[in-house]
Structure formats: structure tokens, C-alpha cells
Amino acid sequence: MNWVEIKALYKLYSEKEVKLNKTIKNSPVFKTHEQAGEITKRRKTYVAEDDFIQVYKTKYLSDFNRYNEFLEVKELLKPQLKFSKKAIDLLISFDEGLKSGKLTKLRADLIKAQESVKGFSLMFFKNEKYLDKHPSLVNAIKKILDIELVDNKSQQYLYVLQCFKPKLIILCENGNFLNRDKLPRENNYELWYAGGRNVPKLEYTPEIRRGLDIYYSADWDKDGLEIYQLAKKIIPDLKLLHPDGISRSIVTTEHKSHWLYPDQPELLSGLQPELYSEKDKTRIRELITKNHWIIEEGNNLKVMIDNYNS
Numbered sequence: 001m002n003w004v005e006i007k008a009l010y011k012l013y014s015e016k017e018v019k020l021n022k023t024i025k026n027s028p029v030f031k032t033h034e035q036a037g038e039i040t041k042r043r044k045t046y047v048a049e050d051d052f053i054q055v056y057k058t059k060y061l062s063d064f065n066r067y068n069e070f071l072e073v074k075e076l077l078k079p080q081l082k083f084s085k086k087a088i089d090l091l092i093s094f095d096e097g098l099k100s101g102k103l104t105k106l107r108a109d110l111i112k113a114q115e116s117v118k119g120f121s122l123m124f125f126k127n128e129k130y131l132d133k134h135p136s137l138v139n140a141i142k143k144i145l146d147i148e149l150v151d152n153k154s155q156q157y158l159y160v161l162q163c164f165k166p167k168l169i170i171l172c173e174n175g176n177f178l179n180r181d182k183l184p185r186e187n188n189y190e191l192w193y194a195g196g197r198n199v200p201k202l203e204y205t206p207e208i209r210r211g212l213d214i215y216y217s218a219d220w221d222k223d224g225l226e227i228y229q230l231a232k233k234i235i236p237d238l239k240l241l242h243p244d245g246i247s248r249s250i251v252t253t254e255h256k257s258h259w260l261y262p263d264q265p266e267l268l269s270g271l272q273p274e275l276y277s278e279k280d281k282t283r284i285r286e287l288i289t290k291n292h293w294i295i296e297e298g299n300n301l302k303v304m305i306d307n308y309n310s
Contacts, residue, residue, distance in 0.1 A: 001029050001085045003067070008046075010064045012039065013056040016048045023082075070095070076140055087137055090124060094144045107145055114180040116150040119297050127253040128295055150179040158201050159193040166190035168305070169214040171202075171231060171238065173224050176297045177217065187302055197227050202234045215239045215308065217301065220283070221250070221257040221293035222269050229272055241308055242280060245298030250291050259288045 004023045008030075012018045020041075024030055030046060033039045038052040048056075067088050071077045074095070083091075097103030110120070117138055121131040131138050142149060161178040167188045172178065175193045184191050190212070194201055214235060218224040220243050232238045250258060260269040265288040273281060287293060 001027075003071075003081050003083050003088065005029055006060075006064060006067060006085065009056065009060055010068075012046055012048045013053060013061070017045050019045055066092070074140070074144065076143075078136075081136070083137060083140070087134075091140055091144050094141070098145065103145075107147060110145070110147055110149075112182075114150055114182065115147075116176045116179060116297070118174075118176055120149055122253075122295060122297070127255060128297070150176070158195075158205070161185075161191040163188050163190055166210075166212060169209060169212050170241070170301060170305075171214060171216050171235075172296065173216075173218045173227055174296050177301060183301060187305075189301060189305070194231075197230065199227065199231045199234060202231060205235075213237075213239065215241050215305065217241050217296055217299065217304065219257070219293065219296045220247075220287060221255065222259050222271075223257040224293075224296070225269075225271055225284070229275060232275060239308065240276070240280060241299070241301075241304040242277075242283065243294045243299045244303045244307065245294045245300075247287055247290065247292035247294045248298075250293055253293075255293055257293065259291065262288055262291060265289050 002023070004021075005027050008018045008024050008027075018024065024046065030039065033052060033055070034041055034046070036051075038049055038055055040047045040049060063085075068077075070092050071081070071088070074091075076083075076091075094103060098107065113119075117131050118128045120141065122128040125131065131141075138149060141147075159175065159178055161181055161184055163185045165188050169190045169192055170177075170184070171192045171194065173196065175195075177184065178191050178193050183189075192205075214237065216228050216231060216238050218228050218240070228238075228240055232240075248255075261267045265285040268276075268281060268284050269288060271284065276284065
């Protein structure tokens with residue numbers, strides 16, 4: 001349920017009638033009350049029956065008053081507002097947590113880590129791309145927590161995060177690590193981002209490598225490892241970093257990259273086995289068996305480099 005539905009239910013309670021729009025017509029909540037005989041659908045409106053008034057008081061009124069007051073005080077009430085109930089609850093919890101001091105450390109950690117929109121989305125919502133489609137919610141989160149979240153957007157060019165004395169290069173599948181400069185610069189890592197599958201440009205990079213070892217940081221899913229294979233064709237000495245992050249369900253995160261041959265993990269989803277260490281292949285089989293994946297940003301670059309060279 002989102003704010004449009006929440007507000008419409010209140011209007012139905014307070015004015016006994018609400019005009020139909022696309023959201024309300026398709027709302028499971030309104031359909032449930034209609035099937036229960038508590039509201040009646042007419043050609044252009046929903047009309048409240050007597051039973052609905054008591055149902056609303058019991059089930060919805062307290063939440064509406066709380067949400068409406070919060071959104072008004074925070075100056076978030078706008079005609080186009082469509083925040084979900086979960087999102088509003090989360091914003092309220094952020095506000096209350098800051099006031100009580102419970103979120104002081106979390107806020108400090110987010111600032112120190114230069115957290116991205118993508119990373120924040122993965123922490124609090126279904127998947128890492130949820131907030132990409134909800135910019136107004138991103139702005140509300142920034143406002144409530146008083147933080148900046150690094151933008152996910154990237155261009156299809158080779159981007160480089162430089163440091164004073166680079167000792168190695170890490171080619172990143174996604175651009176997020178390049179927006180968080182502290183760790184790589186403190187450890188003399190030069191980061192490259194080519195733009196996902198847009199790796200042909202790497203053919204022009206031998207001279208700018210300066211003889212440095214080059215590693216690959218990937219999403220450990222079918223697409224991410226396929227991109228690694230494409231990059232390795234161009235840079236044969238490219239070294240794949242083994243993930244240290246926690247795996248997540250492809251289903252519950254609504255991820256779009258699905259493993260092939262899930263009943264035959266030994267086939268490694270059609271990947272080229274000769275390009276992976278035994279440790280890598282074991283991890284890939286585990287991910288396929290569990291139907292999990294590991295997002296690149298969930299790993300720690302320093303830990304992966306140290307583990308590779310230990």
C-alpha cells in the first residue's frame with residue numbers, strides 16, 4: 001500500500017466517497033474492502049458503507065494520523081507523493097532513531113563509508129536497484145538522515161580513480177567503488193571502471209597500465225562472471241578477486257541475473273572452468289546450488305587483495 005491509497009482510504013472514511021484513479025482501481029486493499037461489502041464501487045467513485053467507518057477507525061486511522069503529521073512536519077507532503085507504507089515507516093524509524101541516539105553510529109558509518117544509493121538500497125529494501133526508481137525517496141532519506149548518498153549513475157567510458165603511488169589496478173564491474181575514494185587511495189589501489197559489458201575499450205589500455213598487476217572485482221552472478229571472461233580475453237593476465245561478501249538470494253532480492261543449469265552446478269552455469277581456481281569453482285557451485293549471488297559492493301577491496309596475495 002502506498003500514500004495514494006492511504007490518503008484515499010482516509011478520504012473515504014472522512015467524506016464517505018473518493019474518486020477513482022488508476023492506483024485505486026488496481027488497489028488490492030480497496031478490492032478487499034469491496035469484496036467484504038464495506039465499500040461500493042460506482043462508475044467514477046468508491047462509496048463507504050456504514051461498516052467501513054468502524055473498520056477504518058480500528059485498522060487505519062492511527063497510522064494515517066501518524067504518517068500525515070510526520071510527512072507534513074518534514075515538508076514531504078506533495079500531490080505526487082507515492083511513498084510505500086514500508087518507506088514511510090522506515091523514514092519515521094530513521095527520524096526516531098536519530099532523536100534517540102540509536103542511529104548515531106549508523107549515520108556516522110554511512111558517512112565514513114561514503115555509502116552509495118545502491119548500497120543503501122540493498123541494506124533497507126528488496127534489492128540494490130529499488131531506489132533507482134524512487135528519486136524522491138532518496139531525497140527524503142538524505143533529508144531525514146542529513147547525509148549524502150553517492151549517485152549510482154555512470155557513463156559508458158573508462159573512468160579511473162587515481163592515487164599518488166599506485167601499486168596495482170583493480171578493474172571494477174560497477175562504478176560504486178570509484179565513488180568511495182578513501183580505502184583505495186589509502187592502500188594505493190588505482191580503480192578502473194569500463195561500464196559493465198562495455199569492455200572493448202580495454203584494448204587501448206596497455207600503456208596506461210604501466211606494467212602494474214591488474215585485478216577484477218565482480219558481481220558474483222552469471223552476468224558478472226561472464227563480463228570477467230570478456231575482459232580476460234583482452235587482458236590475459238587479469239586476476240579475478242575472490243569475494244569475501246555475504247551471498248543473497250536471487251529470488252528475494254529480485255535480481256535479474258539467473259544461473260543456467262541450476263540442477264547441474266558442476267557445469268558452472270556455462271562459464272569457462274579453465275579461467276577459475278578450484279576455490280572459485282567451489283564458490284560458484286555453492287552459489288548455483290543455493291540460487292544466491294554476491295554483489296560487488298558487498299565485498300571489501302583490501303580483504304580481497306590481501307587474500308589473493310596471501
